[in-house]
Amino acid sequence: MPGLLRGVARTAVVAGTATAVSNRVSRRQAGRWAQQDYAQQTAYQQQAPAAPAPEAQAQRAPSDGSPDDMADRIAQLKELSELKAQGVLTDEEFEAQKRRVLG
Template sequence: MPGLLRGVARTAIVSGTATAVSNRVSRRQRGRWAEQERAQYATTAPPTSYTQQPPTPPPTPDMTDKIEQLKQLGDLKAQGVLTEAEFEQQKRRVLEA
């Protein structure tokens, strides 16, 4: 019986030691992986596609462009190319744009 007890005790010790070593190795490996992930995410910049930029407003026509168009319309009316009604219609179109 003493030989049987000695064998059971030795098996229990070996098994317990193997479990403790395995658990320690697993914890160390998890720690290394976590450190690698932290280092990886610390060095990478966030993607720019996630940042939303405000929409750009449509370009407003410059007032000098409108004045130039009105002068051209006035010249066409003075030359007789445009009637009074056509001139007023085109003037409204230029001013509303």
């Protein structure tokens, strides 16, 4: 019985270690992909015009303060704060996007 228990314990330790290593590798890879995506977005934003085209502004509906509009704004602000917390957005980018959503 002690030999069986030792074998089960060894298997549990090996499986736990393998799971921990696999999770860490997955997190590191996801972090690298996020950095690549951020670099691509930054490069694209630098190439894109700073102000939207006048016809795009004309198509945007004016904010009427309806509950649906406020819910959308709150959802956008939450998403922006999550991106900032993850390090995807800098403080300046966050503030600029926040002004865009609220303004």
